[in-house]
């Protein structure tokens with residue numbers, strides 16, 4: 001048996017099935033396969049994104065890495081330690097921040113919460129005090145450190161939950177929609193913190209519905225669908241691979257059958273605007289704006305506006321998801 | 331055990347903020363009521379004497395003292411179960427179970443923290459209960475002080491051991507009410523708290539032997555009203571220690587599975 005011990009989270013052939021009952025509690029039992037043969041690597045010092053539509057299996061994967069769920073088959077290791085058999089050792093190295101869950105005690109103050117979790121992580125007394133102050137400052141809760149959490153706003157509670165996730169200085173940080181419900185400036189601060197932690201060597205696994213966030217932060221992204229691997233690569237590679245490089249929107253103020261024929265020749269979409277003008281939308285990996293505009297003018301059309309949008313990661317994910325849905329229906 | 335103390339302290343803080351101090355008085359009412367009813371029954375129906383079979387089963391004619399020991403112990407058992415066995419499901423309900431489970435802290439010191447808290451806070455309740463008992467004029471004989479102390483410790487350990495597995499069942503099923511009340515009824519009926527087990531059908535007596543609390547109660551009754559000395563009590567203490575160790579071991583082995591099940595259930 002050979003097990004390569006490298007400094008990373010390694011997910012290998014992970015499958016997770018949940019028992020489900022179809023009709024009420026006495027109904028027949030079935031299984032829901034949430035994750036189906038997934039492989040992932042989350043090295044230290046990099047933010048790894050995990051993307052997919054609702055129900056793709058992102059949370060299930062993260063909870064399995066976090067030792068909260070046991071794989072049905074396959075295995076997850078953290079620095080070579082198995083999440084089932086070495087759960088205690090794994091837990092020391094990781095922490096989980098889930099935007100959808102409370103994760104802090106409401107009848108305690110922010111400081112008391114961090115103190116208690118510090119105890120659960122066995123943080124030495126001398127280090128804990130200053131660390132709590134640092135964390136409170138980091139998430140901007142210093143002023144309300146001694147206020148009961150039940151008086152915090154949702155965003156404040158969430159920020160405390162983020163501080164809790166950092167109390168053990170985890171080598172790997174698992175982030176499941178960490179900015180869910182946060183105001184834009186606070187979400188931005190959190191992104192800075194995460195980026196800095198990664199620079200300092202923390203391995204981060206991030207899921208988020210804000211694809212701009214993923215694009216900004218992640219060095220490597222896995223796209224999954226129905227628990228299966230769909231694509232992987234850097235955001236730039238994913239965009240290149242899906243081929244939806246640029247979107248060109250060209251408005252023709254004097255549409256005619258000739259201009260429509262040009263659009264069709266380029267493979268663009270046509271849309272008649274309420275103003276009587278025509279909108280030509282062309283998605284193409286190459287920069288086709290020049291040739292398209294020239295052809296339109298040649299056909300006697302006059303151009304009212306030209307807009308070129310670089311594809312976002314969002315376009316790429318949507319294209320991938322569309323592709324997988326089509327593949328599934330074939 | 332820093333985790334046990336931290337957990338006890340946290341529970342104290344949260345409880346202090348959640349409940350008024352009168353709560354501690356209110357919780358002894360069931361025991362006070364049980365003792366008062368026994369008092370009424372003893373004097374009004376029994377005419378102040380006990381039947382021969384009671385004496386045979388309990389080793390004493392001091393019925394009221396027997397009931398005081400039993401009702402107090404039962405009250406204490408209930409409190410301990412409510413805190414220790416329900417600790418995890420309470421975390422689940424308040425949305426902190428995930429945060430607890432991803433931490434490396436062991437469940438043993440964590441649950442022990444709840445028991446420490448429950449024992450300390452029960453002392454306040456005992457004072458209140460003591461007033462009721464004194465008002466009724468019941469005096470409780472102590473035949474072995476050391477035996478009484480060991481019996482009390484044995485009961486705490488037994489209830490703790492029972493609570494570990496019970497707490498696991500609760501989070502796995504996502505249900506506390508039915509489980510806890512079933513346990514309370516079973517313990518109250520067959521556990522030898524307020525009446526001798528000789529009154530029970532034979533199968534129930536054997537079933538009671540499987541509960542770790544039963545032998546602890548035998549020690550307590552023996553050390554107070556039973557007129558027994560420490561050496562007399564040692565065999566039952568040994569049985570209690572064995573059953574407690576078995577329950578604890580099974581409970582701690584089962585907990586991780588129950589926790590994983592709990593996470594699966596609440597997504």
Ligand SMILES: Nc1ncnc2c1ncn2[C@@H]1O[C@H](COP(=O)(O)OP(=O)(O)OP(=O)(O)O)[C@@H](O)[C@H]1O
Pocket residue numbers: 018019020032033034052053054055056057058059060061593594595596597
């Ligand atoms: N505990 C569970 N029991 C039964 N089915 C589950 C459980 N957890 C998840 N599922 C199912 O497994 C699939 C994957 O769920 P999961 O929560 O991992 O998706 P996700 O990618 O995190 O979705 P979202 O973007 O909505 O957060 C879904 O179909 C979900 O209904």
Ligand SMILES: [Mg+2]
Pocket residue numbers: 058059060176
């Ligand atoms: Mg999710």
